[in-house]
Amino acid sequence: MSEGICFYIQYSHPLPLLAVCLKSAERHYDGDIHIVMGDQVPKWFADRLKRNRRVSTSTLASMNRFEGARISQNCWNTKPLVHKNLPFDNNLLYDCDTVFVSKFDRSVFDFIGEEQLTSFNHNRGQLPEKSVWQGCKRAEFLHQSIGEKIEYLPPINGGCVGSSKRGSLPLIDEWLSNIRRIIEGKHKYLKRVPDEYGLSLAMVKNGIPVGDRRWSYVPLLKNQKDASEQIGNVFSFHFAHRKYIESPYY
DSSP: OOEEEEEEEOSSTTHHHHHHHHHHHHHHOOSEEEEEEOTTSOHHHHHHHHTOTTEEEEEOOOOOOOTTOOHHHHHHHHHHHHHHTOOSSEEEEEOSSEEEOSOOOTTHHHHHHHHSEEEBOOOGGGSOHHHHHHHHHHHHHHHHHHOOOOSOOOOOOTTEEEEETTTOHHHHHHHHHHHHHHHHSSOHHHHTSHHHHHHHHHHHHTTOOOBOGGGSBOOOSTTOHHHHHTTTTOSEEEOGGGGGGGOSOO
16 A cells, blocks of 8 residues: 655745755655645746655646635635645645654554544644634534534634545535635635645545644744744644744754
């Protein structure tokens, strides 16, 4: 059964991030790497990637575009389509603002095969009280916006999502449907990152747990002290919301 780490790149801004990410991945991960390129990737960068013997590449020209959304948001909303086109039996799609920091544990692919579609992040017991409260508020917003009634919407990590070709397609279609419903809904808060909230809702409704944060630790504190304390316990950091700017590891 094939397995591998994947990335999706579209337009120029994330190119330096992907270069750093790939360098760190090549140090700590000895498996297959695949990169899906959108139609706005500069030709020189695409040509350079194709010369890298560690990676394979493919193209995905279409984006899941929505009126009024920024290009970054449209890229996030395209992730379900990317998962439909990933090459391995079990795939782990990372955002470009990731840095690998220790030898990668490939048991993650077994977990992906079991759950079919999942995200890796802090679980409810590892989150500060404020974040748990926000998860309850997001559940309220979902009820107000699209009529979904759940008790708690976990804050999933859209920058680290695993999918299995064996049975993820119905879940991915549900994820895509949730994105559209959230965007067409009336709640501005949910529209900021509909891909994450849409995936989180699909996971909750299908009883899928949030995967272990060791595979993608998102710093919780502004000074990133908590990330420093995790060195040796995690395999990668995800510097979401431009946290890489102030990160010594990046």
